[in-house]
Amino acid sequence: MNPPRRIAHLDMDAFYASVELLRYPELRGLPVVIGGSRDQQPLAPRRRQPPFRAPARLRRPRRDHHRDLRSARARRLFGDGHHESRQAAPDAILLPVDFAPIDTTRACSKPPWRNRAAIEDRGIDEIYIDLSEHYEPGESPDALRALAQRIKDAVRVATGLSCSIGVAANKLLAKIASELDKPDGLTLLAASDLAKRIWPLPVRKINGIGPKTDERLAALGIHRIGDLAALPAPFLQQHFGRAYGGWLLAAAHGIDDRPLVLSSEPKSISRETTFERDLDPRADRETLNEIFTTLCAGVADDLRRKACLGRTIGIKLRFADFQTLTRDLTLATATADAQQIRRAARECLRRVTLDRKLRLLGVRVSALVPLGSPEDQPRQGQLLLCARS
């Protein structure tokens, strides 16, 4: 007989901020804001800051540094406290974002259990761990709690950082559970806890319900997960379609059969940049051209690093009014060549009327194949075409 499914979701607490505090322990307890430069910015001069030398070089945050800091993502990664402290304390210390130590931390964070459990990576600061095999018939909840605590301890020993863990019967519930007691939380969620602990939560807590769906649900008077769970399936399917409506209801009842995804090949690789100021297609033509070339080179670089070729080349534009559009083009053969990518991307660009200022430019390569694979060749139809002409 299979043991009951038992999935842990592990989420690092305020990851970026924590990593930086690890590097500069003397900053602990001070108001810290993280934001600003990355190493390669097409329009670097206005954004770039001098390298941080703690703690001698403390700077006042400047308003124009922080287009990105106010995003929801930033708040999540840096922690609300850091965000708010900037409003409250204009003298807060400004640290540049530096991804290098994060990679290190990430590498460090794996060994303790890597070989003993199935792990799904979810980006930079989250994983799912399948603990089903660690079940012993008749064990007490205390044993499970102790196991989760050992994992937290191992993370702290390996990285010096704290994390929050939720354990439940599936990924959906484990993810919600890990958030219930943040930071440094440990939450076990049994099936019988659904009504008491999950149903009172806002629907947004469900991974897969974003701002749009939240808004649509609110318009129907549905705010909490329990509201959702109480609805008849036909009602939801009428408003959200068969598949999504069905999924919403299942999610509200804590039902989720998704397996852990233990490995996966990249499906697309892209580079994009938001300009420091909106750019005019005509007046800033030169600048845009440079950025465009840099983006193509960057994507080509990433493809090479990941040993991939791609057949579909696409662009992404965002206008000053935030309207966003994409164009793509599929080639006869996959490529990782910067020139070829640039030519195809320019083809795409030609299909767009550039009559407004631009805010963002992006280049994407998809339909990826591993370098040297059989598909890394002209497609059959194309061969035929060549043979005929």
Place this chain on the structure above:
DNA sequence: TCTGGGGTCCTAGGACCC
């Protein structure tokens, strides 16, 4: 909440082929 960068997945229409 005036919105960064890198992704995934889904939907939908049209082209094209059998």
Place this chain on the structure above:
DNA sequence: TCTGGGGTCCTAGGACCC
């Protein structure tokens, strides 16, 4: 010659996630 249904590919857009 016309009609039809199914499958796959291409393209565009959108929602969502970390």
